[in-house]
Amino acid sequence: MRISDQEMMVKTDLPFHKAPPYRTKVVEYTIPTTRQQRQEIMKKHGYSGRLLPAKYVFINMVTDSGTGAMSDRQWSAMMEGDESYFYCRSYEYFEEVAQNYTGMPYILPSHQGRSAEAPLYECLVQPGDKVPSNTHFTTTSAWSFQRGAEPVDFVEVSYFDPNDTTSQFKGGIDTEALERYFELHAEKIPLVDLVVPNNLNGGMGVSMKDIKETRRIIDKYNKRGTLLCLDIARISENAWIIKNHEEGYKDKSCAEIVREMLSYADCCHMSSKKCGLVNMGGFSAVRDKQLWYRMQPKVIRTDGYITYGGMNGRDLEALAVGLVEGVNDYYLQDRQRQVEYFANACKKRGVHILEPASSYAVYINAGKCVPHLDHTQGPATCLSAQAYIEGGFASTAMDSLQRGRIDPENPLDTSKRIKAPYELIRCAIPRRAYFEPHYDWAAECLARAMAHGTKLPAFKPIADDRPPLEISEIGLHTFFDDYEPVTPLP
Numbered sequence: 001m002r003i004s005d006q007e008m009m010v011k012t013d014l015p016f017h018k019a020p021p022y023r024t025k026v027v028e029y030t031i032p033t034t035r036q037q038r039q040e041i042m043k044k045h046g047y048s049g050r051l052l053p054a055k056y057v058f059i060n061m062v063t064d065s066g067t068g069a070m071s072d073r074q075w076s077a078m079m080e081g082d083e084s085y086f087y088c089r090s091y092e093y094f095e096e097v098a099q100n101y102t103g104m105p106y107i108l109p110s111h112q113g114r115s116a117e118a119p120l121y122e123c124l125v126q127p128g129d130k131v132p133s134n135t136h137f138t139t140t141s142a143w144s145f146q147r148g149a150e151p152v153d154f155v156e157v158s159y160f161d162p163n164d165t166t167s168q169f170k171g172g173i174d175t176e177a178l179e180r181y182f183e184l185h186a187e188k189i190p191l192v193d194l195v196v197p198n199n200l201n202g203g204m205g206v207s208m209k210d211i212k213e214t215r216r217i218i219d220k221y222n223k224r225g226t227l228l229c230l231d232i233a234r235i236s237e238n239a240w241i242i243k244n245h246e247e248g249y250k251d252k253s254c255a256e257i258v259r260e261m262l263s264y265a266d267c268c269h270m271s272s273k274k275c276g277l278v279n280m281g282g283f284s285a286v287r288d289k290q291l292w293y294r295m296q297p298k299v300i301r302t303d304g305y306i307t308y309g310g311m312n313g314r315d316l317e318a319l320a321v322g323l324v325e326g327v328n329d330y331y332l333q334d335r336q337r338q339v340e341y342f343a344n345a346c347k348k349r350g351v352h353i354l355e356p357a358s359s360y361a362v363y364i365n366a367g368k369c370v371p372h373l374d375h376t377q378g379p380a381t382c383l384s385a386q387a388y389i390e391g392g393f394a395s396t397a398m399d400s401l402q403r404g405r406i407d408p409e410n411p412l413d414t415s416k417r418i419k420a421p422y423e424l425i426r427c428a429i430p431r432r433a434y435f436e437p438h439y440d441w442a443a444e445c446l447a448r449a450m451a452h453g454t455k456l457p458a459f460k461p462i463a464d465d466r467p468p469l470e471i472s473e474i475g476l477h478t479f480f481d482d483y484e485p486v487t488p489l490p
Contacts, residue, residue, distance in 0.1 A: 002073070005324050009253070012330075017337065021330040022432060025072060030058050030392075038389045039489070046462070046482050047385045047489075049394040058392030059434065059442050061427040064360055065233075066112075066273035066280055068431030071325060074277070074318040081314025086305060090313035090320075094283075097320040101255075101327070102232075102262050104285035106292035108299055109319075111310030113233055113271025114139040115303055116284040119295035120229065120269060124190040125149045132181060133193045134173040135200045137231065140193055141475030149190075151475070154178045156210075159201050160421055165355035168245040171198025172210035175217065182221035192218060195231040196238040196261065200403065202424065203234075203358025205241035208249070208261065215264040227266035233274040235261065236327040237359035240336060243329075255327045267291070274360070277322035277431055281315050326431075335359065339429060342439035349447035354422060360429060366399060367423035369450050375400040377458035379423045381483050386449035386456060387425075389489060393445035399423040401459060402478055452490045459483040 014021075033041070033056055045051045049062040060067065082089035091109065098107045110116040117140055125131060127148030133140065136151045144151035156172040158164050173194060182189065192214055196206040211230075218226050239257035243249050249257055262268060267286040272278050286292050296306045303310035311319075325331060336359055343357035352368035366380035373379040380399035387393050396402075403424075404417030427442065449456070462482040469477060 002076075008325070008328050008330070016330045017333055020334045020432070021328075022071070026069075031055050033058075033392055035389060038392060042385055042389055042489070047381070047459070047484055048482060049384055049388065049396050050479070051482070052388065052394055056392070057388075057394045059438050059445075060394050061361075061429060061442065062394050062396050064274060064428035064430055065271060066278070067433065068277055068279075069433050070277060070279070070318060070322070071432075073325070074321045077317040077321045078314035081312060081317045083313045085308075087307045088313045088316070090316040091307040094316040094320040095307075097323055098283055098285060101258065101323050102268060102285040103259050104262065104268070104287050106286045106289060108284050108292070108295055108306055109309035109311050109316060110282040110284065110299070110303060111280060112273060113231075113269060113282045114143075115310060116269040116271070116282040117143055118302070119298035120191075120267060120284055120286075121147055122298050123291060123294045124227065126190070128188060129190050130181075130185050130188045131191060131193060132173075132178055132189060134171060134195055134198050134206065136193065136475070137195060137199060138475050138478055140231070142473060143475075145474045146472040152181070154181070155198075155201060155421075156204075159198075159204060162422075168241055168356060169205050169207040169210065171195075171201050171204030172206045173214060175210060175213045178214065179217050179221075182217055186221040186226070187223040189226050190224065191227040191229045191267075193229045193231060194265075196235050197241065197358060197360075199234070200398070202354045202363045202422070203361045203426075205238050205245070205359070207246055208242055208257075209246070211261055211264050228264060230262060230265045230268040231270075232258075232262070232268045233271040234360055235270075236275045236332060237335065239327070240329075240332040240359050244336075254329050254332055258327055272319050272322065274431075275323075275326040276319050277326045278315065278319045281311055281319045283309070283319075331432075332359075335429075335431065338434070338439070341436055342427065342429065342443065345439050345443035346446060349443050351443060351446045351450065354424060362427045362429070363398075363422075364395070364425035364427060364446060365422055366397075366425050369446070370453075370456050372454045373456065373458055375419050375423055378402075378483055380425045381459045382456050382485065382489075383446070383449050384425045385485075386452065386489055387442075387445040390448040391441060391445035393442045396426045396428065397424075398426050401461075401483055402481060455490045457485040457487040457489065460486055 121143040125147040129149035154174040159170040239254040272281040352365040354363040378401040380397040384397045400420040407416035410416040
């Protein structure tokens, strides 16, 4: 069956709000394991979801990056891939789709998000600069340090209120603090990098109001051609939040909302492994032709020619289709339904979550789940590891051990890391991959882990012979900081 982009959006009375707007065609089998085996696997591989061999994971929510299922339309498009080195036909198709998606004329493909960020930061950021964000992802933080600049986060203040369980836009930027910062440092700010939604702050949404206000601040205090850049890895999922929770958008399609969000930006970068629905790929887009020219040799130096950026022609074809499928309202409605199902499955079992649930993940509030462990003892690190032992469920710890905020004045001093606002486990849901019984079992694994209570031990750093990170690598510590229990896990 072949369905067009237009047919996918036709109005219907089918119950897409209750069941996925797609059906399964290919399945992937799971290697069975026992509890004893999982204890041995966890001990051997560093007590971390990101270190576990994926073949031994039953339900994998470590990340939603590149882990989704591609559609029949994407697989068939791959067969049309043109693998010519220079200016392949597949690039022309992808370029047209990306231009329409972003509303920006100049596109540079890349093999993933951090590669899309690189030429932007290399062209725009200089030593001594300051780069504000709502919350920098690990790689944009690292690019800032690599360029000799300081990444600065201005988190929406409502995010820090544990009693606020309903606000949908706690992932935004504190625009009042941002404006005060511009008053002091405007001449040192090359760009504001806004992550929509805010991955490292509970996956919370960013409102259109915040994007507009950020644009206003930049225009008012601009002393050096400051650009507004959006990190759009999950932008269609942020558009779904806006559509359902911001006044004036309920009758707009998510594609229209994405275009409006980007209309206020000067450039963007995307890890298309998220809302592009592909296993590998990304791109950057800009409005200024001269900036596009400046970025091109940077791409050629590291990722190949500017019309493929490290991607195969077949991957460009799959991404072009995936961008359209990923902003489909019926699909996004079902994705939110799955997130909320898992969130409710957790709450029914007494597993505390950060509320409201985001549009792509459920964040477990491990500090409440295992209150006998304080922020120095890795409550999320412990609970995540135990949940794998209980039933093969893998997730990502984002507590103060793993995600303690770097002190920008002492970035190399690990003892200066600042306590995280919450001790979280991110359960990032792969796209079009799991169904309700999987979510019930994942919640059951967390509940069984919690049931061990005070028998769950504190975690401490693993001593190894790895050399310390350099200043240009700070921000990437979350990929290398490993921990182990002070006593065996139950």
